[in-house]
Amino acid sequence: MAIVIQAASFFPTSIRDFAVTDAEVYYPGPLLMVSFGHAQVYVNGEAIIKPTFTSVYDTADLVWISVSWQAADGNGSSAALEFYFMEGLSVVGGKYAIGAASLPEKDNISGVIANPETPSGLWDGTYNTFIGADYKADDVLVIEGQGLGYKSKTIHNHVYLVQVITDEVGVTTTTYHTWWFQSGDNKQNAYLYYVSSEYGNSFVGQTWTGQVQPLEYNFSGSIALELPSNWMSDLILEAENAAKEVTDTAVDAYKDARNAAKVATDTAKNAADEAAKATTDSAKDATDAAKDATDAAIKATTDAAKDSVDAAEKAAKDAADAAKNATDDAKNASDNAKNAADSAAKNSIDSIPPPPPMPKVPKIPKI
Numbered sequence: 171m172a173i174v175i176q177a178a179s180f181f182p183t184s185i186r187d188f189a190v191t192d193a194e195v196y197y198p199g200p201l202l203m204v205s206f207g208h209a210q211v212y213v214n215g216e217a218i219i220k221p222t223f224t225s226v227y228d229t230a231d232l233v234w235i236s237v238s239w240q241a242a243d244g245n246g247s248s249a250a251l252e253f254y255f256m257e258g259l260s261v262v263g264g265k266y267a268i269g270a271a272s273l274p275e276k277d278n279i280s281g282v283i284a285n286p287e288t289p290s291g292l293w294d295g296t297y298n299t300f301i302g303a304d305y306k307a308d309d310v311l312v313i314e315g316q317g318l319g320y321k322s323k324t325i326h327n328h329v330y331l332v333q334v335i336t337d338e339v340g341v342t343t344t345t346y347h348t349w350w351f352q353s354g355d356n357k358q359n360a361y362l363y364y365v366s367s368e369y370g371n372s373f374v375g376q377t378w379t380g381q382v383q384p385l386e387y388n389f390s391g392s393i394a395l396e397l398p399s400n401w402m403s404d405l406i407l408e409a410e411n412a413a414k415e416v417t418d419t420a421v422d423a424y425k426d427a428r429n430a431a432k433v434a435t436d437t438a439k440n441a442a443d444e445a446a447k448a449t450t451d452s453a454k455d456a457t458d459a460a461k462d463a464t465d466a467a468i469k470a471t472t473d474a475a476k477d478s479v480d481a482a483e484k485a486a487k488d489a490a491d492a493a494k495n496a497t498d499d500a501k502n503a504s505d506n507a508k509n510a511a512d513s514a515a516k517n518s519i520d521s522i523p524p525p526p527p528m529p530k531v532p533k534i535p536k537i
Contacts, residue, residue, distance in 0.1 A: 173233045173255045176283075179204045180331055181253075181262045182347055183281035184417040187385060188274060196417045197385040198361060198376055199279055201329075201349050202262065204237065204253070211237060214359060214383060215327075215351030219243045227431055232256055234431045241270050246381035248273055254427035258336075259283075263424035268382060280420040284331035284347065289316055293346065293364050293371055297391035301377065305402050311391050318348070320360075327354030335419045343415050352379065360389065363409050369394040369401050374409045 183199035203212040211218040220243045227234040233255040241248045250273055251264035259282070266279040294315065299308040309321045318325040328350035336342045346364040350356050362373040372392040376384055387406055394401075 172230050173257065175206050175233065175255055175260075177205060177207060178286070179206065179253075179260070180284045180286060180329065181281040182284055182331065182333065182349075183262065183266075183279050184413065184420065185266065185385070186278045188276065188278060196280075196414070198363075198383070198387070198413070199266070199281065200247075200383055201361070202251075202281065206235060206253075211239065213245075213247060213249075214349075214381070215353035216246060216381065219245050226252075227434060229434070232427070232431060232434060234427075241267070249279075251279070252424075252428065254424065254431065256427060256430075259423055261420055261423045261427055263421070263428070277424075280417060280424050282333060282335055282416060282420045282423065284333040284345075286329055287332050289313070289330045291315055293373075295371055295393040297371075297373065297393055298395075299389070299391040300402070301389055303386070303388060305390060318350070321357075323357060325350050326356055327351070333416065335416050337415065337419050338422065343412060343419075345412060345416060348373075359383070362389075362391075363413070365405055365408050365412075367405060367408060369397060369405070372401075372405050374405050 181202040181204070183202060184196035185199035186194065186196050200214045203215075204210070206223070209221065209223045211221045218239045221237055221239045224236045225234075226236055233253075235253045235255075236251065237253065238250045239245055239248060247266060247268050248271075249264065249266045251262055251266070253262045254260065261280065261282055263277055263280045265273040265277055267273050294313050297311040297313070299311050299320075300306060301308040312319045318328050328348055331347045331349070333345045333347065334342060335345070348362040348364075349360070351359045358377050358379050360375065360377045362375040365372050365374060370393045372390070372394070374387050374390045376387060377389040378384055387409070390402060390405060392401070392405075
């Protein structure tokens with residue numbers, strides 16, 4: 171079964187601030203909305219300029235995508251993130267820095283995917299709100315189904331997220347969040363984490379303007395008309411415990427996914443290396459065999475040529491010898507013929523009888 175990635179994936183995150191403490195303490199981080207199909211990233215509602223998406227590993231069981239961006243390109247942050255999508259759980263982790271700060275040496279951000287849903291009415295009500303580090307009385311926030319208002323202003327483009335986490339021992343935690351941002355035509359940014367407590371429905375979260383999200387909770391509210399003095403500390407403690415469960419699960423899942431991805435990529439690399447080596451060895455064997463065949467062919471051709479040359483030279487020598495013998499035989503025959511001719515001529519001359527003697531001429535008498 172192939173992993174399905176949502177068109178718009180939402181990841182509420184937690185931030186570990188190493189500058190504040192060495193302890194493993196996480197604070198609410200930015201909301202990441204990522205469209206992997208369109209290679210777009212939004213951090214707390216702000217579109218990231220020039221994000222880089224790299225598909226590192228993609229199988230039926232695990233999809234691993236890295237996403238990074240730089241503050242130097244005009245962004246309010248820098249990041250080097252890794253998203254892991256698995257059956258039943260999808261996580262993000264990596265390095266994140268606000269403003270022009272350098273990325274930390276260690277991973278400091280993590281998160282688990284959350285699903286955008288239509289509010290079911292579970293958190294409907296009018297909430298008395300409190301703000302700031304000392305939680306001064308603020309105003310009211312009204313939730314009515316899909317409608318949301320704060321300080322008598324309608325909140326626009328807010329997103330309601332439901333996050334379901336099952337830890338390693340099988341305990342499931344469901345958390346509910348609402349986010350809205352100035353980029354969505356609002357006066358402020360805000361994050362609400364809902365808590366159902368003995369005081370009734372409540373929330374704890376953050377509110378801020380601009381790009382710098384605070385670390386600590388500074389925004390809360392409750393539908394209760396009367397609240398004990400310790401309600402805020404109880405509310406924050408409950409929210410922090412639930413957030414810690416989510417964060418611990420996110421961090422563990424991120425580490426497990428990264429290790430699984432490393433094993434998978436190492437296995438794939440080893441298989442590729444073995445295949446490449448086998449291919450190289452086969453090619454070398456084939457090359458060596460071809461070279462041996464070529465050398466044998468060249469040697470055979472050379473030997474055949476040499477034999478042909480030797481045979482030709484021998485044939486030429488034999489022909490020359492035959493010609494010389496024929497010439498000698500002809501000369502001998504000519505000499506023999508000349509000798510025979512001379513002998514025959516001599517014999518012919520010797521066989522001619524001498525001429526008869528001339529008759530004596532009588533003397534003519536003188537008159």
